[in-house]
Amino acid sequence: MRIRLLLSIMPKRARSSTMESQSVLAKAELSTSSRSTGAPTKKTRHDTKFLPNKIATAENAALADYAPPFRKLEELTKVCEKLKPPTGVCIVYWMRMEDLRVRDNRALSLASAQAVKDKVPLLALFVLSPQDYIAHDRSPRRIDFTLRNLQVIKDTLAKQHIPFHTTTHAARATLPEHVLSVLSGWKASHLFSNIEYEIDELRRDIKICELANQSQQVKCTFVHDRCVIAPGKVSTKEGKTYSVYTPFLRAWTPHLTDKPDPLARAPNPKPNDTSIHDHPIFGPLFNTPVPTHLEGFELKPDDVETMRTCWREGEDVAHEMLLRFLYTKSRTSQFAEVNPLAEGAKEPQKDPKKNSRIGKYNEDRDHVNADTTSRMSPYLSAGIISARACIRATMELSEGKKKVDVSRDTGIGRWVQEIAWRDFYIHVLANFPRVSMGRPYQEKFANVQWETNEEQFQAWKDGRTGVPIVDAAMRQGKKMGWMHNRVRMITTMYLVKDLMLDWRLGEQYFMEILIDGDLASNNGGWQWSASTGVDPVPYFRIFNPYTQSHKADPTGEYIRHFVPELANVRGDDVHQPSPNLAKKLNYPVPFVDHSEARARAIRRYKNPGEK
Numbered sequence: 001m002r003i004r005l006l007l008s009i010m011p012k013r014a015r016s017s018t019m020e021s022q023s024v025l026a027k028a029e030l031s032t033s034s035r036s037t038g039a040p041t042k043k044t045r046h047d048t049k050f051l052p053n054k055i056a057t058a059e060n061a062a063l064a065d066y067a068p069p070f071r072k073l074e075e076l077t078k079v080c081e082k083l084k085p086p087t088g089v090c091i092v093y094w095m096r097m098e099d100l101r102v103r104d105n106r107a108l109s110l111a112s113a114q115a116v117k118d119k120v121p122l123l124a125l126f127v128l129s130p131q132d133y134i135a136h137d138r139s140p141r142r143i144d145f146t147l148r149n150l151q152v153i154k155d156t157l158a159k160q161h162i163p164f165h166t167t168t169h170a171a172r173a174t175l176p177e178h179v180l181s182v183l184s185g186w187k188a189s190h191l192f193s194n195i196e197y198e199i200d201e202l203r204r205d206i207k208i209c210e211l212a213n214q215s216q217q218v219k220c221t222f223v224h225d226r227c228v229i230a231p232g233k234v235s236t237k238e239g240k241t242y243s244v245y246t247p248f249l250r251a252w253t254p255h256l257t258d259k260p261d262p263l264a265r266a267p268n269p270k271p272n273d274t275s276i277h278d279h280p281i282f283g284p285l286f287n288t289p290v291p292t293h294l295e296g297f298e299l300k301p302d303d304v305e306t307m308r309t310c311w312r313e314g315e316d317v318a319h320e321m322l323l324r325f326l327y328t329k330s331r332t333s334q335f336a337e338v339n340p341l342a343e344g345a346k347e348p349q350k351d352p353k354k355n356s357r358i359g360k361y362n363e364d365r366d367h368v369n370a371d372t373t374s375r376m377s378p379y380l381s382a383g384i385i386s387a388r389a390c391i392r393a394t395m396e397l398s399e400g401k402k403k404v405d406v407s408r409d410t411g412i413g414r415w416v417q418e419i420a421w422r423d424f425y426i427h428v429l430a431n432f433p434r435v436s437m438g439r440p441y442q443e444k445f446a447n448v449q450w451e452t453n454e455e456q457f458q459a460w461k462d463g464r465t466g467v468p469i470v471d472a473a474m475r476q477g478k479k480m481g482w483m484h485n486r487v488r489m490i491t492t493m494y495l496v497k498d499l500m501l502d503w504r505l506g507e508q509y510f511m512e513i514l515i516d517g518d519l520a521s522n523n524g525g526w527q528w529s530a531s532t533g534v535d536p537v538p539y540f541r542i543f544n545p546y547t548q549s550h551k552a553d554p555t556g557e558y559i560r561h562f563v564p565e566l567a568n569v570r571g572d573d574v575h576q577p578s579p580n581l582a583k584k585l586n587y588p589v590p591f592v593d594h595s596e597a598r599a600r601a602i603r604r605y606k607n608p609g610e611k
C-alpha cells in the first residue's frame with residue numbers, strides 16, 4: 001500500500017542493485033524532479049535510458065545488514081595483502097569523490113611509498129561515473145565542485161611530476177573492469193584507494209578485489225581515511241555497532257589515543273622523476289584535461305557565480321576556512337551568499353578560545369542570523385580536508401594540550417562532538433547498509449502512512465509554505481547549496497511531521513540541491529527528524545516551527561534576507577505573519593495548522609499502517 005501511495009509522487013534515490021523493481025518511480029524521478037525556479041537543473045541526463053531501481057525490500061535490506069559488504073571488503077583486503085603481483089612499471093592511486101586532496105591522504109601516501117620502494121612512478125586516476133551520480137542524486141553543484149577541485153589537484157600533482165588522469169565511464173556496472181583495464185594498459189602492479197562506505201561503492205570495490213585476485217596481476221589496497229576513527233573500531237562490549245550517539249561518543253573518545261595514532265598526518269607524496277614527462281604513455285597524461293562540466297549536470301549561469309563566490313575550490317581554501325572558524329569571530333553580514341574569505345570578512349580575535357566562532361560555538365551554534373558555524377561541510381564531505389586535520393587544529397588551539405577536548409561545555413569540545421556525529425553516521429552507513437537502500441533504520445516505521453500532495457511538496461521545495469523560517473531555509477538551500485544545521489532540522493521536521501510527506505522525498509531533494517550532499521549525514525539527519533533512524537527524535541517530540549524560528553533567528557534578519565516579501569516586517573510578525581498581513585504582502589498562508597498536523601503525525605506513528 002505504502003509503495004503504491006508513493007508511486008504517484010515519489011522520486012527516490014537508489015543506492016543498491018538489489019532493489020524492488022520500481023522503474024515507474026525512476027520515470028517519475030525524471031519527470032517530476034526539482035527543476036523549477038532557481039534550483040540547479042539536470043536538463044539533459046547523461047544517459048536517459050538508465051533508470052535505477054529505488055527502494056529495497058525489507059528482506060533484501062535485512063540480508064545486507066546481516067552480511068554488510070563493508071565486512072566483506074575488509075576480509076578481501078586481507079586476502080589481497082598476500083598477493084605478490086608481477087613487477088609492474090607504475091603504481092596507481094585511484095581518487096574518488098570523497099578524498100579530493102593531496103595533503104594528509106592515506107591511500108595517496110601509501111601509493112607514493114610503494115612507488116618509491118619499487119623505484120617506479122606514481123600515477124593518479126579519477127573516473128567520472130555519471131550513472132552513479134544519477135543513481136545517487138548527486139547535485140550539479142557537487143559535481144561542479146568536484147571538477148573544480150580535480151583541476152586544482154591536477155595542477156598540484158603536476159608540480160610533483162605526478163600525472164593525474166581523469167576519465168569518464170558511462171556504465172557503472174562495468175566500472176571495475178574499466179579501472180582494471182586502465183591499470184593493465186599502464187602495467188601497474190598496485191592500486192591504492194581510500195574506502196567509500198556506501199553500499200554500491202563497497203560492492204564495486206569488492207568486485208575489483210575479486211577480479212584482481214583472480215588475475216593475480218594487481219595488488220589492491222583499500223584503506224580507511226574518511227573518519228577520524230575507522231568504522232569497525234568503535235563497538236559495544238558484544239562487538240556490535242552503536243546505534244545511539246552518546247555511548248558511541250564515549251567509546252569513540254578513548255580511540256583518539258590509539259596506537260598507531262589515528263590523528264597522525266599522512267606524509268605528502270614524493271615527486272616522480274622528471275623523466276616521466278618523456279615516457280610515451282605517462283608523459284601525455286599530463287596533458288589530458290579535467291572536464292569543465294559533465295553532461296546532464298551543468299549549472300545554471302547565475303548559479304555558477306554564486307557557487308564560485310560561496311564555495312571556492314582547493315585545499316588551501318579549506319584550510320583557510322578552518323582557520324577563519326578557529327580564530328575569527330562570527331558576523332551577521334556573513335550568514336548568506338557572500339564570499340566567506342573576502343577581505344574584511346575576518347578579524348582575528350585576541351583570545352580565540354573565548355571570542356572566535358569556535359570559542360562561541362557552544363552558545364551561538366544554533367543561531368542562523370550570523371555565520372556561527374564553520375561552513376566546512378562541503379570541504380569535509382568531498383574530503384578536501386581530512387576530519388583528523390580539523391581535530392588536530394582544535395588541539396593546537398587548546399594550547400597544544402595532548403588530549404582532544406570533547407567536552408559539552410566548551411566551544412571546541414562541542415565542535416569536536418559534531419565531527420564525531422559525522423563519524424557516527426558513517427559507521428552506521430558501513431554497518432547497516434539498509435540506510436543506503438531507502439529503508440528506515442527502524443523497520444517498524446516502514447508502514448507509516450504518508451500524504452501524497454505534489455502541490456505541498458513543491459511549495460516546500462520553493463520556500464512557499466507560509467512558515468517563514470521554513471521558507472527562508474529552503475530558499476537558502478536553493479540559493480547557496482548549503483543550509484545551517486538548525487534549519488535543516490526545522491525544514492525536515494516540517495515536511496515529515498507537519499505536511500506528513502515521506503522523508504525520502506526530502507532526502508533526495510537535499511541531495512539534489514546541496515553542495516555538501518553526503519549520504520551518511522543526510523540520511524542520518526532525515527531519519528533523525530522522521531524518527532525512523534538510529535538515535536532519532538522520538539516521534540511524539542515534534543518541533544513547533546514558530547517557537548524554533550524565534551530561537552534560531554532571534555533578530556529575524558535571516559528570514560528578512562531570504563524571504564524578501566517579509567523584508568519590512570518587524571517583531572514577532574516576521575516569524576508568523578497573520579493571514580491578513582500575509583495576503584497584503586503576497587506571502588502564502590500555511591497549508592496546515594501546526595497543532596492539528598502534530599496530532600495527525602502522532603496518530604500515524606503510533607499506529608503505522610493506519611490513517
Ligand SMILES: Cc1cc2nc3c(=O)[nH]c(=O)nc-3n(C[C@H](O)[C@H](O)[C@H](O)COP(=O)(O)OP(=O)(O)OC[C@H]3O[C@@H](n4cnc5c(N)ncnc54)[C@H](O)[C@@H]3O)c2cc1C
Nearest residue numbers: 373374375376377418422485488516517518521522525526
Ligand atoms: C536533515 C539533515 C541533512 C543533512 N545533510 C548533510 C549533508 O548532506 N552533508 C553534510 O555534510 N552534513 C549534513 N547534515 C549535517 C549538518 O547539518 C551539516 O554538516 C552542517 O550544517 C554543516 O555546516 P558546518 O560545516 O558549518 O557545520 P559545523 O557546525 O561547523 O560542524 C562541523 C562539521 O561537523 C559535521 N557535522 C555537524 N553537524 C553534523 C550532523 N548533525 N551530522 C553529521 N555531521 C555533522 C560536518 O562535517 C560539519 O561540517 C545534515 C543535517 C540534517 C539535519
